[in-house]
Amino acid sequence: MYENIAKNRAKTAFIIMGFIFFISLIGYFIGFYFDYSYGYGNSYSITLLIFALIIALAASFGSYYFSDRIVLSIAGARPVSKEDNPRVYYMVEGLSIAAGIPEPKIYEIPDKGMNAFATGRNPGKGVIVLTRGIIEGLSDEELKGVISHELAHIKNYDILLGTVVVVFVGMISIVANIMGRMLLFGGRGRRSSKNSSGGGIITLVLLVIGIVFILISPLIAMIIRMALSRNREYLADSTGALISRYPAGLANALRKIKENSEIRSANGATAHLFISNPLGKSSVVMFKNLFNTHPPIEERIRRLDEMSLGVGVK
Amino acid sequence: MGVGLIVLIVVVVGGILIIAGVIAGFFNSMVSLRNRADNAWHQIDVQLRKRYDLIPNLVETVKGYAKHERETLEKVIAARKIGIDAKTVKEQAQAENMLTDTLKSLFAVSERYPDLKADVHFSRLMEELNGIESNIAYARQFFNDTVMKFNTRIQTFPGNIMAKIFNFNVKDYFEIEEPAARGPVKVEF
Numbered sequence: 001m002y003e004n005i006a007k008n009r010a011k012t013a014f015i016i017m018g019f020i021f022f023i024s025l026i027g028y029f030i031g032f033y034f035d036y037s038y039g040y041g042n043s044y045s046i047t048l049l050i051f052a053l054i055i056a057l058a059a060s061f062g063s064y065y066f067s068d069r070i071v072l073s074i075a076g077a078r079p080v081s082k083e084d085n086p087r088v089y090y091m092v093e094g095l096s097i098a099a100g101i102p103e104p105k106i107y108e109i110p111d112k113g114m115n116a117f118a119t120g121r122n123p124g125k126g127v128i129v130l131t132r133g134i135i136e137g138l139s140d141e142e143l144k145g146v147i148s149h150e151l152a153h154i155k156n157y158d159i160l161l162g163t164v165v166v167v168f169v170g171m172i173s174i175v176a177n178i179m180g181r182m183l184l185f186g187g188r189g190r191r192s193s194k195n196s197s198g199g200g201i202i203t204l205v206l207l208v209i210g211i212v213f214i215l216i217s218p219l220i221a222m223i224i225r226m227a228l229s230r231n232r233e234y235l236a237d238s239t240g241a242l243i244s245r246y247p248a249g250l251a252n253a254l255r256k257i258k259e260n261s262e263i264r265s266a267n268g269a270t271a272h273l274f275i276s277n278p279l280g281k282s283s284v285v286m287f288k289n290l291f292n293t294h295p296p297i298e299e300r301i302r303r304l305d306e307m308s309l310g311v312g313v314k
Numbered sequence: 315m316g317v318g319l320i321v322l323i324v325v326v327v328g329g330i331l332i333i334a335g336v337i338a339g340f341f342n343s344m345v346s347l348r349n350r351a352d353n354a355w356h357q358i359d360v361q362l363r364k365r366y367d368l369i370p371n372l373v374e375t376v377k378g379y380a381k382h383e384r385e386t387l388e389k390v391i392a393a394r395k396i397g398i399d400a401k402t403v404k405e406q407a408q409a410e411n412m413l414t415d416t417l418k419s420l421f422a423v424s425e426r427y428p429d430l431k432a433d434v435h436f437s438r439l440m441e442e443l444n445g446i447e448s449n450i451a452y453a454r455q456f457f458n459d460t461v462m463k464f465n466t467r468i469q470t471f472p473g474n475i476m477a478k479i480f481n482f483n484v485k486d487y488f489e490i491e492e493p494a495a496r497g498p499v500k501v502e503f
Contacts, residue, residue, distance in 0.1 A: 090445050097357055098452035100350075100460070245455065 008157040012164055019168045020056040026175060027052020029210030036207060063167035068119045068127060071166050076265040077107035077129045088135055091144055092128060099151045099243045104128045113263045117273040118150040119163045126154040131263060138253050145250030149275055152239035158232050162273050170269040230295050237300055241307055248311055251304035258297045340476050347464040351485055354457040361450045369394050372439050379430035383423050390416045403486040454488045461485045
C-alpha cells in the first residue's frame with residue numbers, strides 16, 4: 001500500500017518532467033521547421049523552444065494545482081451536500097472512516113449512464129464523482145462497493161497521477177493537432193526563399209524526425225494513459241473490497257455497470273479515470289485490446305467473485 | 315598500519331553502521347505504526363463521543379412518552395457513564411457492548427409506545443444513532459486493521475527483539491462480543 005503511494009508519486013514526477021521535455025521538443029521542432037522554410041538561421045527554433053518550455057512549466061504547475069477542478073468541469077459534475085442526498089453522504093462518510101482517509105467531497109454528474117471516478121491531488125483534497133444513473137440504479141451494497149473502489153484510488157494516490165495525466169494528454173493532443181495541421185498545410189508555398197540554412201542531410205533528417213514525432217504524439221499520449229490504468233483498476237478493486245469487506249457488492253455493481261457505462265461528457269482524455277470505460281462500444285473499433293484503458297470487466301468480476309468465496313454473488 | 319588492519323576497521327565500522335541503520339529503520343516503522351493505531355483509536359473515540367452526546371437527548375425524549383420505563387432508561391445512562399469513564403481499549407469495548415445492549419432494550423421498549431414512535435424528534439435521533447453506529451463499526455474495522463499491522467510488526471523477527479528493547483507492547487483489538495452486535499441496530503419505524 002505505502003510502496004504504491006511512493007510509486008505513484010514518483011510516476012507523477014516522472015510524467016511531469018517527461019511532459020515538459022516533450023512539449024519543449026515539439027516547440028523546437030516547429031521552430032526548426034520554420035527556420036528551414038524561411039531561412040532565418042536558428043531564431044525560430046530557439047524562440048519557440050523557450051516559449052514551449054515556459055508553457056510546459058506553467059501547464060505542469062497548473063495541472064498539479066488545478067487539474068481536479070478542470071476535470072470536474074470537463075465532466076460537468078456538481079457538488080452534492082448531505083441534505084441533497086443523505087444516503088450517499090452517509091455511505092461515503094462511513095467508508096472513508098473504514099479506509100482511514102479524510103472524508104472526500106461528493107460530486108454528481110447528471111447523466112443516466114452508470115459510472116464513477118475520483119480526483120484530487122491528495123487524500124485531503126479527494127473528490128468522488130458519481131453519475132445520477134449509478135446512484136439511482138445500484139442497491140446500497142453495490143454502491144458501497146463502487147464508493148470503496150474510488151476511495152481506494154484516493155488512498156493509493158492514483159488520483160493525482162490520473163488527474164495530472166488528463167490535462168497533459170488533453171494538451172498534447174491539442175498541440176499535436178494544431179502543429180500537425182500547420183506542418184501539413186501551412187508554409188508550404190513559401191519555401192521559395194532560396195537561401196535556407198545550409199541544408200544538407202542532417203537538416204532533412206531532423207525535419208523528418210520532427211514531423212514523425214509530432215504526428216505520433218497522440219499515440220504516445222495514449223500509450224501513457226494505458227500504461228497507467230490497467231493494473232490500477234485491479235488493485236483498486238481489491239483494496240476497495242478490503243474497505244467494504246464485501247467484494248460481491250462491487251462485483252454485482254460491475255455486472256450492472258457493464259451494460260450501461262456510457263457517459264456523454266467523457267472524452268478520450270478523461271476516460272481512464274472512470275471505474276468502467278465511459279466511451280461506449282462504438283468508439284473502440286480497431287485494436288480493441290491494445291487501446292483499452294480498462295481491463296476487461298469480466299475479468300475484474302471474476303477476480304472479485306473469487307475473493308468473495310461465493311458470499312452474496314448474484 | 316597494515317592494509318589488513320584498515321580493511322578490518324572498514325568492515326567493522328561498516329557493519330556497525332548497517333546494523334544501526336536496520337535498527338533505526340525498524341524503530342521508525344514501529345513508531346509510525348503505533349502512531350497510526352493511536353490515530354485510528356481517535357477516530358473511534360470521535361464516533362463514541364457523538365453517541366454519548368446523543369444519548370441524554372434520546373433518554374429525555376423517551377421519558378416524555380414512557381414514564382414507567384425508568385429502569386431501562388437508568389441502565390442506558392449507567393452504561394453511558396461507564397463508557398465515558400473507560401480508560402483502556404478493553405474497558406471501552408466492554409462498555410460499548412453494554413451500551414449497545416441497553417440501547418437495544420430501550421428500542422424494544424419504545425415499540426410499545428406508538429406516540430413515541432410517531433415523534434419526529436425521536437425518529438430523527440434514531441436515524442442519527444444508526445448512522446453513528448455504522449460509523450463506529452467502520453472505525454473499529456480500521457482500528458483493528460491498523461492494530462493488526464502494528465502487532466505483526468512487533469511480533470515477527472527481528473521486530474520482536476527490538477520491541478522488547480524499546481518497550482513496544484502488543485495492542486488490544488476493539489472487540490465486539492456477539493456477531494449480532496456487529497452491524498448497526500436495526501430499528502423499524
